[in-house]
Amino acid sequence: MSNLSLRNIVKRYGRTEVVRNASFQIAEGEFVSLLGPSGCGKTTILRMVAGLLEPTEGQIMIGEREVTRLPPNKRNIGLVFQSYALFPHMTVFENVAFGLRRKGESGKPLEERVNAALEMVRLGGYGARFPRQLSGGQQQRVSMARAIAPRPSILLFDEPLSNLDAKLRDEMQIELKRLQQELRITTLFVTHDQAEALSLSDRVGVMHGGVIQQLDRPEEIYHRPANAFVASFIGKPNRLQGRVEAGTVALGAGLALRPERLDLPEGSAAEVFLRQEAIRVLRAPEPGALAGTVALRAFSGPQVQLVVRLAHGAEIVVEVPSAEDTASLAPGEAVYLAIRPRDIIVLPQGAEP
Amino acid sequence: MSDMKPTLPISIVALLVVAFLQVPVLVVVLTSFSETSYLTIPPQGWTLKWFAEVLSDPVYLRAIRNSLILAVSSTLLSLVLGVAAAYALFRKAIPGAEAITALLMAPLIVPSVVIGVAMLQYVTLVGLRGSFLVLIVAHVVITVPYILRSALASLSGLDVSVEEAARVLGADGFTAFRLVTLPLIKPGLVAGALFAFVTSMENVPVTIFLASARQTTLPILIFSSVEMGVNPGVAAISTLLIVATVIVLLLAERWTGFHKFV
Numbered sequence: 001m002s003n004l005s006l007r008n009i010v011k012r013y014g015r016t017e018v019v020r021n022a023s024f025q026i027a028e029g030e031f032v033s034l035l036g037p038s039g040c041g042k043t044t045i046l047r048m049v050a051g052l053l054e055p056t057e058g059q060i061m062i063g064e065r066e067v068t069r070l071p072p073n074k075r076n077i078g079l080v081f082q083s084y085a086l087f088p089h090m091t092v093f094e095n096v097a098f099g100l101r102r103k104g105e106s107g108k109p110l111e112e113r114v115n116a117a118l119e120m121v122r123l124g125g126y127g128a129r130f131p132r133q134l135s136g137g138q139q140q141r142v143s144m145a146r147a148i149a150p151r152p153s154i155l156l157f158d159e160p161l162s163n164l165d166a167k168l169r170d171e172m173q174i175e176l177k178r179l180q181q182e183l184r185i186t187t188l189f190v191t192h193d194q195a196e197a198l199s200l201s202d203r204v205g206v207m208h209g210g211v212i213q214q215l216d217r218p219e220e221i222y223h224r225p226a227n228a229f230v231a232s233f234i235g236k237p238n239r240l241q242g243r244v245e246a247g248t249v250a251l252g253a254g255l256a257l258r259p260e261r262l263d264l265p266e267g268s269a270a271e272v273f274l275r276q277e278a279i280r281v282l283r284a285p286e287p288g289a290l291a292g293t294v295a296l297r298a299f300s301g302p303q304v305q306l307v308v309r310l311a312h313g314a315e316i317v318v319e320v321p322s323a324e325d326t327a328s329l330a331p332g333e334a335v336y337l338a339i340r341p342r343d344i345i346v347l348p349q350g351a352e353p
Numbered sequence: 354m355s356d357m358k359p360t361l362p363i364s365i366v367a368l369l370v371v372a373f374l375q376v377p378v379l380v381v382v383l384t385s386f387s388e389t390s391y392l393t394i395p396p397q398g399w400t401l402k403w404f405a406e407v408l409s410d411p412v413y414l415r416a417i418r419n420s421l422i423l424a425v426s427s428t429l430l431s432l433v434l435g436v437a438a439a440y441a442l443f444r445k446a447i448p449g450a451e452a453i454t455a456l457l458m459a460p461l462i463v464p465s466v467v468i469g470v471a472m473l474q475y476v477t478l479v480g481l482r483g484s485f486l487v488l489i490v491a492h493v494v495i496t497v498p499y500i501l502r503s504a505l506a507s508l509s510g511l512d513v514s515v516e517e518a519a520r521v522l523g524a525d526g527f528t529a530f531r532l533v534t535l536p537l538i539k540p541g542l543v544a545g546a547l548f549a550f551v552t553s554m555e556n557v558p559v560t561i562f563l564a565s566a567r568q569t570t571l572p573i574l575i576f577s578s579v580e581m582g583v584n585p586g587v588a589a590i591s592t593l594l595i596v597a598t599v600i601v602l603l604l605a606e607r608w609t610g611f612h613k614f615v
Binding site for chain 2: 077078087098099146
């Protein structure tokens with residue numbers, strides 16, 4: 001086990017820069033996710049760490065060892081693929097034994113380590129089967145066992161859960177978290193699923209356009225996004241335009257929000273991000289609440305979505321649990337929206353998409 | 354559409370066409386057992402003497418030996434070269450990969466006679482005429498497309514990350530190929546190799562320009578014997594060829610289920 005560090009990594013294809021100057025470090029035993037839409041460069045970074053791609057510029061270190069130009073087989077890493085990538089002509093046992101055999105392991109010790117790895121993913125006794133005889137979830141667990149069996153110094157995951165259906169994905173997420181906590185292997189996890197990234201990781205790096213926009217603890221990413229991209233990518237935010245006036249953000253028509261933190265100069269244009277789930281819907285006014293009328297109501301089972309038109313004309317989408325009294329609000333009714341000052345995210349206007 | 358059963362008239366027509374196409378083969382097999390020294394249908398009496406005669410004739414035996422050596426060595430060489438070429442063309446970023454593939458596949462389209470004449474001129478020019486090696490090289494040229502085609506098809510059906518997984522788990526490039534990629538494309542390669550073997554085994558137009566008298570192969574010998582009149586000996590050796598081919602195909606099918614790759 002060791003730490004992983006990337007220094008000024010650049011990857012160019014012709015004139016297109018897929019990864020721009022990425023630098024970060026993953027501490028020993030830490031779980032870091034790279035999160036972003038497809039084409040943001042997250043998988044490219046993972047493949048460069050694995051040695052399946054060579055960076056155009058920069059350095060990759062595993063512990064004290066520079067591995068930038070080393071072939072994948074000299075890096076001692078484990079990689080779990082989205083497609084599982086099991087060897088279809090080998091049994092589960094031989095799949096898991098593959099990495100150990102390459103290290104010269106054989107006989108009884110090999111057998112013990114393979115079985116231990118299979119036990120760890122709860123597939124003890126499946127050794128004699130072939131991958132095609134297993135379900136998708138079981139195949140992905142074999143692929144995890146195969147990756148951890150040789151005790152890699154770094155574990156990489158390339159969208160490992162996105163081929164599974166929703167229910168199985170939740171189960172596997174818990175499995176994965178448990179496994180990583182037991183083993184405490186330095187882990188880099190790549191995904192486009194924010195819930196997955198936030199719930200699994202010690203830190204999350206949000207990527208866009210080949211740049212790591214923010215690398216921080218999940219709570220920080222969620223509550224204190226560094227820029228408009230992160231703010232709009234995480235959660236389901238409403239975006240409002242306003243102007244900084246006397247410690248508040250004035251939205252127009254007398255409406256104003258008073259955030260906990262406001263670092264922008266007086267009079268500057270600001271953009272306010274309000275998460276749907278952070279807005280409380282009230283029938284009666286309350287100091288600081290925004291007044292509006294219900295414009296649209298959509299019932300989706302556990303939740304009711306309300307589109308609220310504010311006094312100055314802008315619309316906000318809010319989610320109300322169906323069990324709440326306010327879930328029965330009908331279009332045309334007056335409504336008040338209360339937002340805690342710490343949930344009001346204010347960023348300078350027009351900086352990012 | 355695919356689960357619709359063909360109607361009776363279509364089935365009958367199909368059966369008639371298949372029967373018509375197979376009649377010559379049946380005729381050859383039947384006449385090889387005939388006692389007369391000329392071809393007759395139906396055969397007069399039953400005998401194995403033509404088989405005995407052919408299999409004890411040193412000219413035939415040498416031709417069979419030449420053909421086998423030629424077919425085996427050119428197929429093996431084509432396997433090595435064709436698989437290496439397919440791997441490089443498919444997996445690596447080679448400039449002009451499409452053009453190179455087309456060039457290697459060209460012998461399938463260029464008339465064999467043209468290849469034969471061209472090879473003859475070329476080897477005469479470089480002073481290698483009459484060498485058995487030249488014959489092997491010529492057969493590699495005409496058999497490589499079969500290997501290349503089936504290897505390319507097999508590789509394109511393979512998940513690239515499977516080989517990458519092997520690399521990450523500590524296998525160097527060649528080990529990953531040997532332990533993972535090669536076993537997975539093997540059925541396709543067996544199919545390609547069979548085609549290559551049969552192509553080499555039955556080739557006349559290229560071989561006839563390049564083979565010296567001592568290098569006569571079986572199809573050339575049959576070809577020249579027929580010029581002097583068809584006799585049951587030719588029918589007997591043809592029957593042996595048919596039986597051998599059927600046995601090889603059945604074994605290959607059992608071994609690899611290769612029909613999926615043809």
